[in-house]
Amino acid sequence: MEYLYHLPPPPLPPCYLASSPRFRAFATTEDGTVMVAGGRTPLLHMWDLTSHQLMKAVELPGGVREVRQLIFPPHSWDGGTSKLLGVLAQDGVLRWLDMESYQLLTQTGSHDLAISHAHSSPDGHYLAAVSESGSVLIYEISLILRKINQSGVPVVKAKMCGKENDSVPPNKSRELARARKRRNGADRGQHTSLYKPAILQPPPAHSGETREVLGGARELDQRKLVAVLKAYGEYPAKYRAFIWRSLLQLPGNHASYSSLMERGTHSAYANLHRVYPIRSQRLGRVLQRSLSALAHWSPIFAETPYLPGLVFPFVKMFQNNQLVTFELLATFLTNWCVNWFDYFPNPPLNLLAVVENCLAHHDPSLLQHLISHNITSHHYAWPLMSMVFSEVLSRSQWLRVWDHTFSQPPGFFLLLTASLLTSSHSTLLHCTSQDDFQQFFHHPPALDVGVVIREAYRMQETTPPEIHPEKLLGSLVPLTRGTYPVFNKYPKFIVDYHGREREKIRREEEDYLRQRQGALEMERLRETRRAEEEAWFRQQQLLLEAEEERRKTLSLEDTRLTNQRARLMAMKRELQVKELKVMDATKRDFLHHQKRVKEARIRRLDDQIKKRVVQREVETQAALEEADLKALELERQRVQLQHQLARYQEEMLGQLDMEEEVEGRRASLERSEGGGRGRGWLRLRQMLQLPRSARGVWRR
Structure with a gap:
């Protein structure tokens, strides 16, 4: 600013x-x-x-x-x-x-x-x-x-x-x-x-925020605190944080908050320092952790663009105790902002309508002036609400306003928004253009915050019940102990769609960064190669210069070598003759060596042929022996089958003889006894000890 x-x-x-x-x-x-x-x-x-x-x-x-x-x-x-x-x-x-x-x-x-x-x-x-x-x-x-x-x-x-x-x-x-x-x-x-009062005595001095301190804060009498607030207009700065924790009844859920923090930085706020730069790096990290914890708690807080500006004043006040910061923000979002996300991603039309109704009841001329210049509640109420008055009030004024806000039901926040407008009645009536209104709602002139608060209390007492903000927001509902409540009062399909789109954009951004990194690597490689080529060209230039120097030196040596060339030619001819002799001897030795190599190769082939012949004879002998063994085995099986067949024939012949004998006896019995055939057959069967199936054989 x-x-x-x-x-x-x-x-x-x-x-x-x-x-x-x-x-x-x-x-x-x-x-x-x-x-x-x-x-x-x-x-x-x-x-x-x-x-x-x-x-x-x-x-x-x-x-x-x-x-x-x-x-x-x-x-x-x-x-x-x-x-x-x-x-x-x-x-x-x-x-x-x-x-x-x-x-x-x-x-x-x-x-x-x-x-x-x-x-x-x-x-x-x-x-x-x-x-x-x-x-x-x-x-x-x-x-x-x-x-x-x-x-x-x-x-x-x-x-x-x-x-x-x-x-x-x-x-x-x-x-x-x-x-x-x-x-x-x-x-x-x-x-x-x-x-x-004993409530304003300093809390016990501990290294961290202990449960005893939180327990003592919950024992503060809210009626006495409100009485002190009305008497002095604000709470003592030294005990303000202590009193706010008491008014909001913060539970101090260390385990639940630790589980949220263990998830790390949320992807939606990974680049928060670029979008929302802060001079203090420590404060920026605290803001990032608080926003990530809120986003892990409920997905809607990862899709809310104005959330960093809304959260920042509270984070700055409680930056030394991040648990209290998170629970204060969670309490604020679940009570004062409970209906903010009903029309997401649009502003909360129901709450803006409440502010407009209060403005129409308490200052209709101002509302008519705003309407005549096409200034809706999206322009005059939503910027104040989404930034929780941090852009229009100084630090001391902002703290004083929130002393009263946290001491009253959540609907008092909407009355403060309307009160700030009615307190600037004359200034707003002089605004006639869109730029004038825009300048006022983002950078207003000096405000008397005491007048704004008194006007809000007057509105709280005189606003009709049918348009009173308490009818919509109700009373404060503190956070539950142990685990934080589920916050799902928002259009899930829109948030899920935004989440998918953000994930898609994140992947595309990663691909782009990867490609950009590759391009940068190629650029660095190209620069390296260009530097190497320049160094090589410089080296070649130095070599050429050195070669030129050597050429000059050689030209001087040529004159000295001219006289020696005659002698060298004779010596060269002798050396050539000797070389030819050596080459002939070497050639003869080489041919002899090639002959010995070929003879050794032929002998090695003969040895291989002999080995294969011997191996084939051995394999043939083994095959013949195996065939003889198989013939003996077949002969043994044939003799065994013949013995079994003879034994079977003897058994059949004995059975046939027995059947003939039985049939002869049955015929004699039938002839002798006539009607007692059945009993005779039974006695015969018992006498011969025949099985029951023999009767069927007898009949056949």
């Missing part, structure tokens, strides 16, 4: 030239005309925001080395009669200055109490201060004002930068010391115990 204008750096007096201001505390008056800044030096720098010029630099009285916090109380503190500025120094004492005369009026707290933070209530009745011991101190503003008006203690005048202190007579120094001592004692006993 670009800045609106640039404030020039302040000049430093000679005594502080060795160090830079390094501002750490800022405050702006209610009318927005003056901004005061302080840092690690005891100087206050004041800028005029209308002319964008440095007004002056004031050096604080003794005892102040650093400025930790600046407070501009509302005019309701003193009826708007003067401008007070509270300066919290490194010693834990809150000093009050008059902005007209730059004089020290009084101080709150002491070195023993050591205030670390202080905040004023919106109505200007109370001042809440948090000490370094963890206790909360409540001061009545009326007592502080009465002390300022009635104090007879001479004020210590702050000096302008570059000027000497007003001289203090020596006899007055002891009076000033005694007065300062009385004032410190009065401030030490001034704080009251009107409200010092």
Whole structure:
């Protein structure tokens, strides 16, 4: 986001030239005309925001080395009669200055109490201060004002930068010391115990977020927290995370969260650092892990393009405890965003209609103006909701808004969206073009977040039940203990289609990267070969130069060798004759060797032929012996069969003789006994001990 204008750096007096201001505390008056800044030096720098010029630099009285916090109380503190500025120094004492005369009026707290933070209530009745011991101190503003008006203690005048202190007579120094001592004692006993709840005591100091701390957070009384919020407008910054965990009833499911984290980085957020660059690498890794855990928990969160912008403010606040970050986001998505995905990938038309109905009821003229310029809820409500007001509010304003949002039912978030629009009624009525509205909804002017919150509470009480957001969203439903609930309130077929398309694109991208890597490898190889060729050409050039040098040297040697060529020719002829003789002898030796090789090859062939003849005779003899064995075996089988056949014939002949004998006896019995044939046959069978089947044989 670009800045609106640039404030020039302040000049430093000679005594502080060795160090830079390094501002750490800022405050702006209610009318927005003056901004005061302080840092690690005891100087206050004041800028005029209308002319964008440095007004002056004031050096604080003794005892102040650093400025930790600046407070501009509302005019309701003193009826708007003067401008007070509270300066919290490194010693834990809150000093009050008059902005007209730059004089020290009084101080709150002491070195023993050591205030670390202080905040004023919106109505200007109370001042809440948090000490370094963890206790909360409540001061009545009326007592502080009465002390300022009635104090007879001479004020210590702050000096302008570059000027000497007003001289203090020596006899007055002891009076000033005694007065300062009385004032410190009065401030030490001034704080009251009107409200010092145990819920704001610091949690136990452990190395990590333990179950005991979470258990203690769940025991906080929400009614008391809401009472504190309404009294002071926001929760103490030191205990804000602790209070949010209590309001949302985070379960602390370590095992379930670990199972989600073990799945690693989701493919949808693998290149998150390119799409959503963050200066802090550690914060970028925490954001990537949180988004991956949400995507593993429910597939819809891998397809939601605005999810990184929605999640980032919460991740930045709880980056030191990723379990709390995930459970806070899961609670927010299942309660405040439960109906956001009914029309995915389009915005939630039902929730936008609720915002539009609230706007029509509470500010119909503004709605008519938006409609007349074709500005729908997609333009004026959805950007605020999808970015959870992070683009339109500063960090302190955003935290204050979410203090109230988490303390109320989920429908209060929609009322805040409508309230932010109605609070900017006059500004929006002056917008007439699409660019004006676009600029407002993404980069709006300075907003009074207190007015926005009060308007949201008024809408909560006056909105009719039929259009009230609580009718659609209901009340808070915390996460279940042990395992996280299933989140499937979205059109699954669209998400599945998007998942398939994303996987397809991922594969195509991998193929493209692979091909690109191959092309880069080929390019590197080509460059390497080109470098090698250049080196080779350089080497050849050097060789040519060396050859030229040698040629010159040889030309000189040729003249010396000319005289020796005659002698060398004679010697050469002799050498040729000797060489021819040696060649003839070598040729004869070679032919003789070839002859011996051929004779050895013929002998080797003869030996092989003999071996094969002997082998064939051996195989023939073995075959004949095997044939004789088979003939003997057949003869043995033939004799055995003949014996079996003779035995079988003898058995058949004996059986036939027995049958004939039996048939003769049966005939004689039939003739002798006539009707007693059956009994005679039985006696005959018993006498002969024949089987039952013999009767059938007899009949046959």
